[in-house]
Amino acid sequence: MQSANNPLFIEDLSVEANEITRGSTAKRDIILKNLGDKKADIVIWIAVGDTKSEPLLRWCNFSEKNPLKLEPKDERKITLSFEVPAQANPGLYNYDILIEAPVQYPDKFFRRPQQLRVSRAADRDGEWDTEPGFTLQPLTSSTNPYLIQVGDKLEVKVTVKNRSKRVDRFYLICPELTNDWYSVRYPESSIETAGLVQETDGLQLNPGNAGEITLILHPPQFTTAGNYFPTLRLISRNREDLVLLDLVYLQLLADETLDVQLRPLSLRIPTEDGVFEVELTNQGNITREIAIAASDRDRLFNYTPEFPAVLLSPQDSSNIPFKVQPRKWWRRPLWGKALEVNFDIQLENNPVSLLPETLKPPALPKDLPQGTLIWEPRPWWQVLLPILLLLLLLLGLISVGAFLFWQKAYILPKINRVEPVTKVYQEIAAKPVNLNLTLSNWRSWEFRNWRFQNSNKLSAVKIIPQSREGNGKIISYNYNDLLKFCQQVGDGLNCKNVPTETKKAGNYTFKIEVYPLGQNKPSDTKETDSIIIEPIATPKVIQFSSSKPAYQEIIGEQVLLNWKISNPDRIQNIILTQQNNNASPVKKTFIDCNPQNSQTEELQPKTNSIEKINNREFLVCQGVATNVTQPGDYTFKLEVFSKQNPTQPSDTKQTDTIALQPSPIPKVLDKIFLNKANYEYKEPVFLNWRLSYPSQIKEMRIIQQGSDGSTIQNTLPLSQCKIQRSSPSIAQQNPPASTKPANNLDLDIVTCENIRFTPTAAGNYTYKLQVFSMGNSDRPSDTQETDSITVQPLPVPKITDISSTKPFYEAAKTNKFYSIGKLARPLEFEN
Numbered sequence: 001m002q003s004a005n006n007p008l009f010i011e012d013l014s015v016e017a018n019e020i021t022r023g024s025t026a027k028r029d030i031i032l033k034n035l036g037d038k039k040a041d042i043v044i045w046i047a048v049g050d051t052k053s054e055p056l057l058r059w060c061n062f063s064e065k066n067p068l069k070l071e072p073k074d075e076r077k078i079t080l081s082f083e084v085p086a087q088a089n090p091g092l093y094n095y096d097i098l099i100e101a102p103v104q105y106p107d108k109f110f111r112r113p114q115q116l117r118v119s120r121a122a123d124r125d126g127e128w129d130t131e132p133g134f135t136l137q138p139l140t141s142s143t144n145p146y147l148i149q150v151g152d153k154l155e156v157k158v159t160v161k162n163r164s165k166r167v168d169r170f171y172l173i174c175p176e177l178t179n180d181w182y183s184v185r186y187p188e189s190s191i192e193t194a195g196l197v198q199e200t201d202g203l204q205l206n207p208g209n210a211g212e213i214t215l216i217l218h219p220p221q222f223t224t225a226g227n228y229f230p231t232l233r234l235i236s237r238n239r240e241d242l243v244l245l246d247l248v249y250l251q252l253l254a255d256e257t258l259d260v261q262l263r264p265l266s267l268r269i270p271t272e273d274g275v276f277e278v279e280l281t282n283q284g285n286i287t288r289e290i291a292i293a294a295s296d297r298d299r300l301f302n303y304t305p306e307f308p309a310v311l312l313s314p315q316d317s318s319n320i321p322f323k324v325q326p327r328k329w330w331r332r333p334l335w336g337k338a339l340e341v342n343f344d345i346q347l348e349n350n351p352v353s354l355l356p357e358t359l360k361p362p363a364l365p366k367d368l369p370q371g372t373l374i375w376e377p378r379p380w381w382q383v384l385l386p387i388l389l390l391l392l393l394l395l396g397l398i399s400v401g402a403f404l405f406w407q408k409a410y411i412l413p414k415i416n417r418v419e420p421v422t423k424v425y426q427e428i429a430a431k432p433v434n435l436n437l438t439l440s441n442w443r444s445w446e447f448r449n450w451r452f453q454n455s456n457k458l459s460a461v462k463i464i465p466q467s468r469e470g471n472g473k474i475i476s477y478n479y480n481d482l483l484k485f486c487q488q489v490g491d492g493l494n495c496k497n498v499p500t501e502t503k504k505a506g507n508y509t510f511k512i513e514v515y516p517l518g519q520n521k522p523s524d525t526k527e528t529d530s531i532i533i534e535p536i537a538t539p540k541v542i543q544f545s546s547s548k549p550a551y552q553e554i555i556g557e558q559v560l561l562n563w564k565i566s567n568p569d570r571i572q573n574i575i576l577t578q579q580n581n582n583a584s585p586v587k588k589t590f591i592d593c594n595p596q597n598s599q600t601e602e603l604q605p606k607t608n609s610i611e612k613i614n615n616r617e618f619l620v621c622q623g624v625a626t627n628v629t630q631p632g633d634y635t636f637k638l639e640v641f642s643k644q645n646p647t648q649p650s651d652t653k654q655t656d657t658i659a660l661q662p663s664p665i666p667k668v669l670d671k672i673f674l675n676k677a678n679y680e681y682k683e684p685v686f687l688n689w690r691l692s693y694p695s696q697i698k699e700m701r702i703i704q705q706g707s708d709g710s711t712i713q714n715t716l717p718l719s720q721c722k723i724q725r726s727s728p729s730i731a732q733q734n735p736p737a738s739t740k741p742a743n744n745l746d747l748d749i750v751t752c753e754n755i756r757f758t759p760t761a762a763g764n765y766t767y768k769l770q771v772f773s774m775g776n777s778d779r780p781s782d783t784q785e786t787d788s789i790t791v792q793p794l795p796v797p798k799i800t801d802i803s804s805t806k807p808f809y810e811a812a813k814t815n816k817f818y819s820i821g822k823l824a825r826p827l828e829f830e831n
Contacts, residue, residue: 007036008099008110011142018115023086026116031077032099034070040101041067044078053093059083082116090119094243113231113245134160134234136246145227145249150285156215156248160234162205169202171235172213185214222314225254225285255284256362262345262369269375274324276371278345282312288362289350292320296343301373302327309350324373333377341373412523413458413514414441421497425533427505433531435510437495457516464511465502473501505535538642538650540566546658547623554663559628565640568610568619572646577637578626593621631662665773665781666693669749672769672786679791684758691750691771694723698772704757707764721752762793
């Protein structure tokens with residue numbers, strides 16, 4: 001559908017050119033119109049919306065080539081030729097004719113939907129006789145559109161005839177219009193129940209019958225005036241692929257209603273604020289640009305609108321404030337009654353966004369509101385104005401004299417602000433410190449050559465560098481030299497990047513002194529905050545630590561160190577100092593990650609690793625060996641020396657205490673058990689004990705100590721005992737000295753059972769167990785002694801009983817005398 005302000009238009013001159021047989025050529029005549037006020041370079045082409053219609057792009061030719069140059073308000077006839085081949089598929093082809101002037105009218109193009117029906121030559125009439133036909137009433141055309149006012153309705157009668165041999169239902173839609181633009185009314189149909197009428201959602205026709213559909217067009221209230229060409233499409237339920245189109249040509253007439261309101265209608269000057277507002281509301285349907293003004297008959301006041309013109313779209317409203325100022329101030333009443341001044345509002349059209357076919361500008365409201373200004377009389381004190389003026393003139397002369405004296409005596413150059421361009425500088429850049437200054441009172445008024453002049457009062461500015469070492473070189477800028485770095489901002493002098501000659505590293509403050517003309521003392525002094533000139537970057541120890549806080553001797557560990565140093569390209573060497581309790585410090589010199597004498601030191605060389613973080617390089621050394629393998633507590637100090645000063649370290653860092661823990665020593669876990677406390681002569685003694693850390697046992701010694709001072713020492717091999725896993729209870733009672741197991745045997749125990757010893761003499765004995773570790777074979781790591789045992793002595797033969805065989809014997813007989821004795825412990829009797 002053509003929009004209201006589109007300057008491009010296509011008028012279709014061909015009515016029957018949409019029907020053609022295969023093997024022939026169809027011609028369609030159209031007229032291109034340039035309704036705008038610019039010369040347009042128009043491009044014309046056709047477009048298809050489905051695959052079936054794509055052959056049209058090959059068949060179509062235009063009578064003229066693109067682009068077509070059309071003068072404003074000009075038109076041109078174009079012929080479209082469709083050369084349909086004999087083998088083309090019969091049917092209905094849909095296409096759109098489009099035109100555009102992308103340079104002169106961007107985003108403005110016109111589209112006209114079209115159809116081309118291709119049929120076989122023999123059955124052309126029979127094939128088309130079965131298709132439905134429809135006509136529109138009233139008849140409209142591009143040259144004779146239907147004129148419609150805003151708020152009116154247009155009823156279009158669509159007569160449809162069913163030419164097929166089947167009952168069909170038809171529907172009417174307007175695909176280019178929104179729902180608030182139109183409504184469709186289908187005829188009502190009676191049903192069998194008497195007295196009831198039903199409104200249908202379509203037009204149902206029997207074969208050969210005709211019916212009527214009513215299309216009601218009712219444009220929304222604020223639709224822009226102009227020409228509209230909505231497309232109507234009739235849809236057949238039986239043949240939904242059939243596209244039946246027609247156009248309705250409308251011209252929506254312009255509604256030029258414009259509402260004007262004035263607030264307030266009266267205004268008191270100067271009591272009230274001299275501003276009134278004019279409210280314009282576009283109640284029509286055209287875009288208008290209104291220029292607004294106000295005036296009174298005698299031109300006593302100036303009326304200044306905030307906006308000289310306002311652009312109003314339909315339904316838009318705008319408030320235009322007017323500022324009122326007296327123009328002829330002497331006409332104000334001195335006293336008595338106020339003066340009433342009537343003023344009028346004037347409106348004028350500006351030709352913007354008007355339709356191209358508009359012959360005259362839109363009408364303006366005839367009755368415009370009229371306002372009144374009430375100019376109040378002057379206050380009574382204004383009568384004394386001449387006298388007051390003379391007094392003020394005298395006072396002014398006195399004040400000027402005082403002012404000139406004050407300017408000369410008391411207004412002296414002053415420093416408002418002084419700060420460095422940046423607070424941190426780099427010595428390596430070799431750039432001096434620059435300062436920013438803001439000075440005030442550098443000029444003053446004086447009366448010279450019969451006129452007032454604002455002349456310079458600044459003589460010089462001195463910059464004094466100050467540091468712990470004392471004052472540096474003083475720099476003095478006279479007024480002319482200083483102006484090279486300064487700009488005048490208001491009454492002040494803003495000086496930027498004023499250079500000094502301070503380039504050496506250190507902490508500085510700068511004292512600024514300003515001197516007025518003709519004086520040797522500064523009129524003002526200020527100091528900057530501390531400014532740092534950082535020395536040339538030296539290597540810094542960012543990180544220095546051990547790989548872990550504690551090491552174990554038992555597994556052959558040595559202390560490994562890690563360090564991270566910045567600025568590796570400036571490193572001369574690194575000195576590592578090893579300190580162990582009371583031992584003398586040991587120093588080693590490193591080049592990056594490797595000792596200087598790596599062959600003699602027998603330290604494993606490390607590959608230098610350079611890391612880059614935020615465009616800064618760091619030397620990272622990981623796992624640097626120290627060859628420290630003896631148990632003890634160690635600390636290490638790392639000193640890095642720069643190439644700029646190889647005699648003094650640029651940074652130093654020390655580790656925390658690092659422990660190299662000794663190997664665990666074997667211990668006697670339990671008391672040595674005896675099988676009993678008293679023994680017979682030459683009865684064996686059986687001992688039982690348990691030891692920890694069997695892997696660290698070098699030997700076991702059993703010392704038999706007699707009460708008479710005799711000792712017998714026996715060395716017991718570990719093979720006579722057996723190794724078994726330790727129970728948790730034992731491990732908790734006597735935890736090993738090391739913080740973690742050295743190997744799998746550290747959780748084992750040695751169990752020595754029934755170790756036999758036989759005392760050779762009677763007496764009291766104790767047995768002492770000494771355990772010697774692998775680390776110290778001269779001194780026992782643990783000792784355990786048994787309780788005293790008693791060995792009984794060898795028994796002595798004793799006569800316990802003696803008797804004769806009989807109490808009486810005869811002397812004469814030669815019978816022998818027998819006596820019977822009883823000895824204690826007869827087996828031990830020898831003689």
